[in-house]
Amino acid sequence: MTNQRILITGGAGFIGSHLTSKLVELGNEVVIIDTLLRGNKIPQDVFSKVEFHQVDVCDSAKVAELAKGADVIFHFAAILGVDIVADNPIETMETEVNGMQSVAHACAINGIEKLIYASTSGVYGHLALEQSVNEEILVDPHTSYAMAKRYNEIYLASLFEEKGINSIALRFFNIYGLRQDNRMVIPRFIEQAMKGEPLTVYGTGEQTRDFTYVEDAINCTINLAKNVQGFEIFNIANEKEATIEELAKEIIRLLNSKSEIHHIEAPKKRYDYEVGRRYGSSEKLLTHTGYKPSTGLQEGLSIVMKEV
Numbered sequence: 595m596t597n598q599r600i601l602i603t604g605g606a607g608f609i610g611s612h613l614t615s616k617l618v619e620l621g622n623e624v625v626i627i628d629t630l631l632r633g634n635k636i637p638q639d640v641f642s643k644v645e646f647h648q649v650d651v652c653d654s655a656k657v658a659e660l661a662k663g664a665d666v667i668f669h670f671a672a673i674l675g676v677d678i679v680a681d682n683p684i685e686t687m688e689t690e691v692n693g694m695q696s697v698a699h700a701c702a703i704n705g706i707e708k709l710i711y712a713s714t715s716g717v718y719g720h721l722a723l724e725q726s727v728n729e730e731i732l733v734d735p736h737t738s739y740a741m742a743k744r745y746n747e748i749y750l751a752s753l754f755e756e757k758g759i760n761s762i763a764l765r766f767f768n769i770y771g772l773r774q775d776n777r778m779v780i781p782r783f784i785e786q787a788m789k790g791e792p793l794t795v796y797g798t799g800e801q802t803r804d805f806t807y808v809e810d811a812i813n814c815t816i817n818l819a820k821n822v823q824g825f826e827i828f829n830i831a832n833e834k835e836a837t838i839e840e841l842a843k844e845i846i847r848l849l850n851s852k853s854e855i856h857h858i859e860a861p862k863k864r865y866d867y868e869v870g871r872r873y874g875s876s877e878k879l880l881t882h883t884g885y886k887p888s889t890g891l892q893e894g895l896s897i898v899m900k901e902v
């Protein structure tokens with residue numbers, strides 16, 4: 595993907611900033627809209643090369659104006675982080691629903707036929723499966739965040755039918771990497787281990803996640819964006835299950851930290867969000883692009899730790 599004019603919503607956020615860096619490096623003209631509510635994670639040398647607008651994605655008129663001439667929109671703006679989302683379920687939903695409508699409107703009036711949307715593996719909800727989840731299974735969203743993401747996936751399918759806008763929804767599985775903040779478990783544990791504080795494992799620590807390294811996720815995203823036809827959903831998963839207990843132990847080991855592991859009860863507001871087991875299949879991704887995430891957890895953690 596090169597020589598394209600690309601609008602990224604949420605381009606200054608964690609995943610968005612990695613996407614921004616890569617698309618700039620590949621020689622694209624990148625326009626970003628972001629509220630900067632969580633700060634600007636775009637590296638300085640990259641920031642000087644993008645067109646930046648501090649705009650809320652829900653501001654439909656502004657988004658439509660800024661999208662003029664874009665070949666593709668990456669819609670990555672969202673409210674996220676379990677604690678924040680649980681405290682602000684209505685704003686979360688509004689940002690998802692109004693944000694998507696605003697982006698869809700921008701596509702429609704500017705004749706933009708390609709849209710890439712950051713959905714979530716959260717749409718699989720509590721499905722406790724004996725195997726990794728693929729895109730074909732029935733989903734079970736049960737939080738406002740996951741519900742809104744699922745709603746948008748369905749909306750995108752209808753946008754293709756009604757307006758011919760081609761799109762992809764990416765179901766990201768626990769993405770981690772440089773510049774992530776401690777709303778998420780990996781940076782939180784690294785910070786605790788570096789300070790010699792106890793690592794706060796919620797519950798037994800037997801719950802699993804499929805931690806996917808951000809550079810892999812971005813490469814997959816860009817590969818998929820090269821060929822968008824109709825509406826498709828893709829898991830972006832590392833296909834490896836790790837328990838939170840294993841994660842905590844690995845972080846302590848890699849940092850040679852003196853920290854202990856404390857098992858504590860998760861904050862009540864997290865109850866609805868907690869999932870016992872989650873790992874995904876990236877087979878569809880591999881079939882379509884010949885590539886899937888490959889960075890192991892230990893390797894990815896080591897890269898992150900070198901920079902903090």
Ligand code: UDP
Pocket residue numbers: 676768777778779780782794795796797801803838860867868869
């Ligand atoms: N977690 C934990 N201690 C923390 C923060 C998170 O044990 O201080 C666990 C949490 O219970 C969940 C996993 O780490 O099982 C991933 O949490 P995160 O909020 O990063 O993402 P989620 O997958 O829940 O959206």
